[in-house]
Amino acid sequence: MKSFTIADINAVINGVILGNTSNEITAPEQLEKATKHNISFIGNRKYAKLWPLSKASVAVIDEKIEIQPGDNRALIKVKCADLAMAQILEFFNPGNPILEDEIHPSAVVHATAILGKNVQIGANVYIGKNVSIGDGTIIYPNVTVMDDSVIGMACVIWSGTVIRERTQIGHQCIFHTNVSIGADGFGFRPSPDGRGLVKIPQIGNVVIGNGVEIGANSCVDRGKFSSTIIGDGTKIDNLVQIGHNSVLGRSCIMAGHSGLAGSVTLGDGVIIGGSASIKDHTTLHSGVTVGAGSGVMGDVQAGKTVLGYPACDSRDMLKQWVALRKLGKGA
Template structure:
């Protein structure tokens, strides 16, 4: 068990220590749940009022808030409590599952595979012909990586993930459980006799940049031609669908249950709220935000915020909702 003094924690987060406590800190928790041997955090006035009743001995607090430390309790003032807490969580992070052998004897690794230094491959993995794994790649048990795929240095792939043929993955990526990379795109056309559907083959691939994290049970489909592209630093939540030929710029965020139809383009730093749906062949320009549950039917300008179904400019939609509430009351 890791144990820190409040002074050691302050050194980690680089804050200003107010008050003092002799209590050793062994963990972190929310204000309402924290015990006396834990530290918590306060990032807004909404939570500051809960501090007096919290059992925590210490809190990391936004310096813009007014909070009293109290007896035998300490505060660490920082510019951003969330970012400071992220540093501290790294210190308390549990150890990853242990590999007793770098390449488990129950893994199937084709003789043509190129393995970088320090790769680890768990039981039940399949690594196909001409796959290249960079230095420090970790494949947890029951991961499949199909032919001609490349995975960059220090990428971690969790159990159940399938990376289809010809996929190209960057460095320092994280794929959580049951991610699907490079499956066929969804494409069908009515047959000439009108009695069925003709499958449109997808012969492209998926290219994923560096530092990308993809949540559990999310899917990135391969392109009809060329590549579906996920830019450096993108963060994809659980249960997200990214369809064929989509292109995401750098550092985009997609929350859970959101989805992009085919050939959608996102600029840099686009934020897609949970359960939002984006129509095919739509462009959402850099810095734009799509509110949760919205349905985007057309292009979105750089830096704009859109809400609703169909989505429209944020302030305009809020006025519409306010007007509807007035109608209901009348």
């Protein structure tokens, strides 16, 4: 087990140390669960009251919070505790599992596939015809990459992921366990005799930019024609659905259980809360925030925050909730 002094840790985050401790730090932990060998974090004043009760020897705190370190304990003040926490978690990160073989003997790699330098392919992986994989990409066991797909450099594809034919993926992407990329979009119309449904063929593809991360069990469907597009730097949580022909801009965030119907357009920096749903053929312009559990039924102007079902301006919805609460008390 690695251990570090407070000086070692502060060399990473460059904060201001208050107090001191002789205890070496072996891991980060929540304030309530920490022991004397843990470092913790206080990014909000409401958690400052937990510091005297915690057994942590060190805490990284926001510079606006005023508390005393205590005996044999230390605080490291920084401008943003959350960003410092990210640096420290990376510092303590034990790393991903290491594949022993460059290409596992049980993997099936088509003769026409092009693999870059230092590509690693785990057990039971299937790489189809004319697939191209960039330098340094790691593909963990039981992944399928179908024909004519392109994966960029330094990507990490976790077990169970399926990447369907003709998908294009940029550099430094991360797909977590059981991600589905490029499955058929959901397209059906009533049959002429009214006794069934006719499946609409989905012959487009998926195009994913650089630095995209997609959480476990999330699905990005391919376009009916043309492409479903995920912009650079977008981050998608677990159990998210992105419908066919949707277009996401740069650095969007979608939290768990949220979903886009077909042909939704998101501008840059759109944030969608957990379990929110967006109607088909709707545009959310850059900087929009959608509250958790909301249902967006129409276009939203840039920079707006909406919530509720159906979603409306957050201030109007909050007023409605207050009025309803007053009605309830009056009854």
